[in-house]
Amino acid sequence: MNYSFSEKVSHLQASxxxxxxxxxxxxxVISFAAGNPAPxxxxxxxxxxxxAKLFEEEPINVLQYGITEGYTPLRDLMKERMxxxxxxxxxxxxxxxxxxxxxxxxxxxKSLCNPGDTLIAEAPSFIGSLNAFKSYxxxxxxVPMDDDGMDPxxxxxxxxxxxxxxxxxxxxxxxxxxxxTTTLGRRRELxxxxxxxxxxILEDNPYGDLRFAGEDVPSIKSMxxxxxxxxxxxxxxxxxxxIRVGYGIAPKEVIQKMVVCKQVSDVQSNNFGQxxxxxxxxxxxxxxxxxxxxxxxxxKAERMMRGMEAHFSDKIAFxxxxxxxFLWCTLPDGSDMMGFCKRAVAxxxxxxxxxxxxxxxxxxxxYSFRMNYSTPTDEAIDRGVEILGGLTREMFx
Amino acid sequence: MNYSFSEKVSHLQASxxxxxxxxxxxxxVISFAAGNPAPxxxxxxxxxxxxAKLFEEEPINVLQYGITEGYTPLRDLMKERMxxxxxxxxxxxxxxxxxxxxxxxxxxxKSLCNPGDTLIAEAPSFIGSLNAFKSYxxxxxxVPMDDDGMDPxxxxxxxxxxxxxxxxxxxxxxxxxxxxTTTLGRRRELxxxxxxxxxxILEDNPYGDLRFAGEDVPSIKSMxxxxxxxxxxxxxxxxxxxIRVGYGIAPKEVIQKMVVCKQVSDVQSNNFGQxxxxxxxxxxxxxxxxxxxxxxxxxKAERMMRGMEAHFSDKIAFxxxxxxxFLWCTLPDGSDMMGFCKRAVAxxxxxxxxxxxxxxxxxxxxYSFRMNYSTPTDEAIDRGVEILGGLTREMFx
Numbered sequence: 189m190n191y192s193f194s195e196k197v198s199h200l201q202a203s204x205x206x207x208x209x210x211x212x213x214x215x216x217v218i219s220f221a222a223g224n225p226a227p228x229x230x231x232x233x234x235x236x237x238x239x240a241k242l243f244e245e246e247p248i249n250v251l252q253y254g255i256t257e258g259y260t261p262l263r264d265l266m267k268e269r270m271x272x273x274x275x276x277x278x279x280x281x282x283x284x285x286x287x288x289x290x291x292x293x294x295x296x297x298k299s300l301c302n303p304g305d306t307l308i309a310e311a312p313s314f315i316g317s318l319n320a321f322k323s324y325x326x327x328x329x330x331v332p333m334d335d336d337g338m339d340p341x342x343x344x345x346x347x348x349x350x351x352x353x354x355x356x357x358x359x360x361x362x363x364x365x366x367x368x369t370t371t372l373g374r375r376r377e378l379x380x381x382x383x384x385x386x387x388x389i390l391e392d393n394p395y396g397d398l399r400f401a402g403e404d405v406p407s408i409k410s411m412x413x414x415x416x417x418x419x420x421x422x423x424x425x426x427x428x429x430x431i432r433v434g435y436g437i438a439p440k441e442v443i444q445k446m447v448v449c450k451q452v453s454d455v456q457s458n459n460f461g462q463x464x465x466x467x468x469x470x471x472x473x474x475x476x477x478x479x480x481x482x483x484x485x486x487x488k489a490e491r492m493m494r495g496m497e498a499h500f501s502d503k504i505a506f507x508x509x510x511x512x513x514f515l516w517c518t519l520p521d522g523s524d525m526m527g528f529c530k531r532a533v534a535x536x537x538x539x540x541x542x543x544x545x546x547x548x549x550x551x552x553x554x555y556s557f558r559m560n561y562s563t564p565t566d567e568a569i570d571r572g573v574e575i576l577g578g579l580t581r582e583m584f585x
Numbered sequence: 586m587n588y589s590f591s592e593k594v595s596h597l598q599a600s601x602x603x604x605x606x607x608x609x610x611x612x613x614v615i616s617f618a619a620g621n622p623a624p625x626x627x628x629x630x631x632x633x634x635x636x637a638k639l640f641e642e643e644p645i646n647v648l649q650y651g652i653t654e655g656y657t658p659l660r661d662l663m664k665e666r667m668x669x670x671x672x673x674x675x676x677x678x679x680x681x682x683x684x685x686x687x688x689x690x691x692x693x694x695k696s697l698c699n700p701g702d703t704l705i706a707e708a709p710s711f712i713g714s715l716n717a718f719k720s721y722x723x724x725x726x727x728v729p730m731d732d733d734g735m736d737p738x739x740x741x742x743x744x745x746x747x748x749x750x751x752x753x754x755x756x757x758x759x760x761x762x763x764x765x766t767t768t769l770g771r772r773r774e775l776x777x778x779x780x781x782x783x784x785x786i787l788e789d790n791p792y793g794d795l796r797f798a799g800e801d802v803p804s805i806k807s808m809x810x811x812x813x814x815x816x817x818x819x820x821x822x823x824x825x826x827x828i829r830v831g832y833g834i835a836p837k838e839v840i841q842k843m844v845v846c847k848q849v850s851d852v853q854s855n856n857f858g859q860x861x862x863x864x865x866x867x868x869x870x871x872x873x874x875x876x877x878x879x880x881x882x883x884x885k886a887e888r889m890m891r892g893m894e895a896h897f898s899d900k901i902a903f904x905x906x907x908x909x910x911f912l913w914c915t916l917p918d919g920s921d922m923m924g925f926c927k928r929a930v931a932x933x934x935x936x937x938x939x940x941x942x943x944x945x946x947x948x949x950x951x952y953s954f955r956m957n958y959s960t961p962t963d964e965a966i967d968r969g970v971e972i973l974g975g976l977t978r979e980m981f982x
Binding site for chain 1: 590594629637649836838842851852
């Protein structure tokens with residue numbers, strides 16, 4: 189038979205970018221295209237110990253149904269940690285455990301947005317979140333960033349032009365894909381605009397614990413006096429993505445709707461991942477583990493930046509992230525960015541992600557591409573950056 | 586601030602039934618209201634052995650990102666098993682691993698249905714699926730069942746009246762909540778109607794492996810010559826619900842869209858659950874395990890039915906399931922079913938689920954309630970059925 193798909197998904201197509209990413213399965217390709225934690229970042233011994241203990245002491249609790257809101261000890265522990273960080277208000281807010289932070293974006297959008305409602309995101313932004321929003325047929329509008337974060341004047345113009353704006357989606361720390369951190373002043377300005385135009389903010393903070401330079405900046409959630417910020421956190425980058433455990437914090441009424449949506453989506457997140465996350469944070473020295481991760485990523489980021497300074501054409505600009513997993517390279521205006529990325533992978537066997545992947549529309553103009561330093565080995569960083577640098581000099585002088 | 590929720594979720598309210606279910610946390614209440622596997626049904630020793638092996642031999646694979654479609658060895662193994670059962674066509678179909686079978690319903694509905702499209706379900710049907718459909722604002726229409734399954738004449742009338750029908754949702758084996766099995770003849774009739782009115786069928790089969798009486802009936806999927814059946818299977822009832830692993834089979838074009846929707850929902854299902862399911866099916870005698878489960882549920886079901894025959898008023902009808910976890914009791918026409926359920930839990934401390942929970946609208950008339958025999962202990966079944974029987978005689982003579 190012929191299938192007719194919903195409007196929600198018919199415009200979500202496999203993208204041209206996949207043509208590049210499929211090269212990354214070639215073992216000869218050095219990939220700066222991924223976003224995986226470094227393999228050496230996984231606390232394997234602790235995980236082994238905790239899992240043996242769980243299956244020894246409470247196997248039924250691991251295997252049986254749990255509740256949709258999440259494993260209660262993990263929820264309580266994260267509420268405590270988030271309270272200490274200024275991200276949780278016990279009287280008015282609640283916390284839901286999700287199947288990765290990705291699910292927070294989906295549940296927030298599904299709960300709050302009707303088709304056609306406007307949702308504003310940084311341009312560029314994380315492709316997974318953008319696609320989640322698109323899958324609910326919202327009017328997704330990108331607002332440009334500068335080095336300090338989303339441009340407030342452009343945001344205000346967009347809010348004025350779109351009085352039906354429901355959410356402003358922001359990744360303030362070490363943004364994916366740019367590696368940029370929104371400054372404190374800018375966070376305040378963006379929150380004030382959300383107040384002025386009475387819209388909510390969805391603050392996605394998967395990388396916040398991975399700061400390896402500079403000083404922590406208070407979250408937007410911590411400035412939230414009105415209950416207008418939904419906060420998303422994740423264990424993917426600080427413990428393991430394969431366990432699929434994230435969390436969302438929002439006013440109780442909003443969490444209630446997100447719980448209803450989660451129930452019809454996957455009933456609950458897997459118990460093992462939730463119990464592992466709980467015991468890892470509770471029973472081990474989690475802060476020492478985070479310090480170890482920061483050391484790993486600091487070394488890798490600095491290695492990549494040093495290599496780029498040494499080998500890249502000086503026509504190429506790139507961000508200097510203070511944390512997270514990514515940096516953002518920009519070719520000279522008017523360059524054939526997609527052509528560069530294609531030559532890099534096809535001829536030089538170096539994969540990066542074309543910046544167009546992170547735009548609201550792949551047709552939006554960008555001369556940038558994303559590089560990841562967490563996944564490749566040190567040797568791959570050294571060699572790949574040198575080769576890629578050669579291509580930049582060949583093409584841009 | 587004041588929150589305005591999407592139309593999709595604003596009509597998904599906490600229900601009156603929750604008033605009854607909240608009593609089940611009272612330790613003095615005997616609950617026939619759950620749908621959990623029996624604790625003794627979990628293969629704890631095997632799970633312990635497999636998890637130790639996984640974290641010993643390939644911890645990084647458990648912890649790192651996997652692919653959205655699912656863990657390849659599990660997909661291949663399930664394709665093989667489903668091919669042998671006539672539920673998979675390698676040339677034209679594909680299989681996706683999901684976060685429980687619940688996610689198959691959500692992904693199928695999201696991929697195929699626009700708001701207002703008609704989706705037909707058995708009345709009564711599984712509340713989790715009904716709510717998933719409602720959360721996409723479809724026109725959900727219930728079609729009555731008899732002992733042989735969904736009524737074909739009523740289905741045809743509904744299809745005629747709703748030419749925008751996209752999906753017919755069916756649970757042919759040991760249906761939740763009724764315990765009924767759709768006969769072979771009825772399955773053929775329903776499939777023929779889907780052909781005649783060119784609509785798809787969503788066949789949900791979480792309990793198919795739990796047949797403890799009678800003969801297996803071929804799935805509707807196995808009759809599917811047109812690629813119009815989406816098939817949903819689950820490890821929740823045959824291994825463990827806490828691992829959140831199910832699977833969907835459909836024509837390749839449909840699976841592609843479901844993969845896109847899954848990617849924006851939870852990226853991938855948790856690796857540990859998928860790898861555990863793979864090794865459990867592959868490395869152990871899975872069929873012997875299923876035989877063991879059938880023996881457990883046969884004993885429990887027969888125990889409950891014997892007790893009901895001995896203690897219930899003969900004005901009460903009930904189904905005799907040949908498998909699965911549930912049976913369906915019907916009070917005399919005109920009875921105050923909700924009043925009965927409330928008295929049962931408040932006065933007698935026996936919880937059952939009012940049938941209205943499983944209707945498309947809670948206002949639809951039903952005199953039935955659902956009883957579960959998998960979760961309570963044998964002693965609880967004996968005692969609870971006797972007490973509940975006393976209430977039936979007191980109220981209905």
